[in-house]
Amino acid sequence: MNESDKAAFAPYYQLRTEIDALSESLEKQHQKHLNCKKGCDLCCMAISVFPVEFYAIKAELGIKSISELAIPQNDEDCRFLVDHNCAIYHSRPVICRTHGLPLLYMSLDDDEYELSCCELNFTDFDLDDFDEENTYPMDRINSKLFQINKDFVVGFENGRYSETDRIPMAELITTGF
Numbered sequence: 001m002n003e004s005d006k007a008a009f010a011p012y013y014q015l016r017t018e019i020d021a022l023s024e025s026l027e028k029q030h031q032k033h034l035n036c037k038k039g040c041d042l043c044c045m046a047i048s049v050f051p052v053e054f055y056a057i058k059a060e061l062g063i064k065s066i067s068e069l070a071i072p073q074n075d076e077d078c079r080f081l082v083d084h085n086c087a088i089y090h091s092r093p094v095i096c097r098t099h100g101l102p103l104l105y106m107s108l109d110d111d112e113y114e115l116s117c118c119e120l121n122f123t124d125f126d127l128d129d130f131d132e133e134n135t136y137p138m139d140r141i142n143s144k145l146f147q148i149n150k151d152f153v154v155g156f157e158n159g160r161y162s163e164t165d166r167i168p169m170a171e172l173i174t175t176g177f
């Protein structure tokens with residue numbers, strides 16, 4: 001990755017570092033309620049990401065590694081899921097770094113919170129015991145990512161993307177390099 005890419009994507013990589021630290025802390029707290037393991041991949045669906053995330057991953061991976069690693073699968077599975085493993089694990093998107101953990105969102109309909117977690121985890125955990133201290137603050141994470149992307153798209157390729165555009169991860173393979 002060249003120096004200009006490093007500077008352009010620095011806020012995104014910084015957020016990713018914060019997310020990894022939070023994931024590690026929550027994994028320690030909830031270890032006995034997590035069934036996540038190598039080869040378990042129900043959470044790996046085809047997703048779209050903001051341009052900043054798409055191009056930061058692209059810059060990090062490089063052309064050759066992407067075309068070598070990704071294999072065609074069906075439309076629902078992530079194209080980077082290879083033999084039940086993530087082929088781009090170290091560069092995987094933010095949402096993938098929260099897989100399996102309890103995610104807390106503010107409900108769109110009212111002032112209540114909504115919790116989301118994999119059905120394979122927390123099977124014997126009382127959901128009422130979740131609170132702001134032992135869950136992922138998804139609204140805070142998403143608003144930081146939104147702002148980082150907003151700052152990025154303003155200066156990227158003469159405004160090619162709007163702040164709400166998303167790009168399918170699969171396009172890392174299909175768009176020209």
Ligand code: SF4
Nearest residue numbers: 044078080081086096
């Ligand atoms: S990028 Fe990796 S972790 Fe994320 S959905 Fe695809 S295979 Fe799973």
Ligand code: SF4
Nearest residue numbers: 036040042043100118
């Ligand atoms: S989040 Fe669920 S599907 Fe994904 S690895 Fe963990 S237990 Fe398996």
